[in-house]
Amino acid sequence: MKHTPQVRTSKPTRAEMKTQLLAQAEATIDQFLDWVEQTEHPNLTQIEEAVLEFRRQVGQTMADTALKAQATVHPVPSPRCPTCQREMHFKDTKAKTLTSRVSDLKLKRSYYYCVHCQQGLFPPRPTITGL
Ligand SMILES: [Zn+2]
Incomplete structure (x- = not known):
């Protein structure tokens, strides 16, 4: 198995990264809105947990995007x-x-x-x- 070194391979474009981030954000927002609709009287702890989870998912996608832009x-x-x-x-x-x-x-x-x-x-x- 022989690899030829290349300067860059399959580096995503800005438009591709933006599309991916928006798609992930939209999916996460939908999940969050489902939770808002289904949770009638959330207490502060439940709201905190939902928001922290939302933040975690969006942050994960952003971190993955930043790494993929470098990784190849x-x-x-x-x-x-x-x-x-x-x-x-x-x-x-x-x-x-x-x-x-x-x-x-x-x-x-x-x-x-x-x-x-x-x-x-x-x-x-x-x-x-x-x-
Ligand atoms: Zn040597």
Whole structure:
């Protein structure tokens, strides 16, 4: 299996991201309105819980969107092996779950491999700090 590194693959456009965010927001709003209609005399705790859930869902979609806009960037040329300085081969993307203040976020990181030293590397991601 051979991968050709590319500068960017399948990066969503602004219009695509907006469509997705609006669709998710609309679904979440519908759920919220269902709850409003079905809950006749909610107490403050129930209202808080409903609003927090609404906020969580919208926030999750926004965080996923921000990550997807970053996730498919492969450095060109590939990074150098820290041991032998040869160019490493793009091997695969590996899923990683990150716990954030918003929610658990699933992201894909590019994985590079040096056939000479038989060692792998996740290059740092310059576009998102702290990862
Ligand atoms: Zn090496």
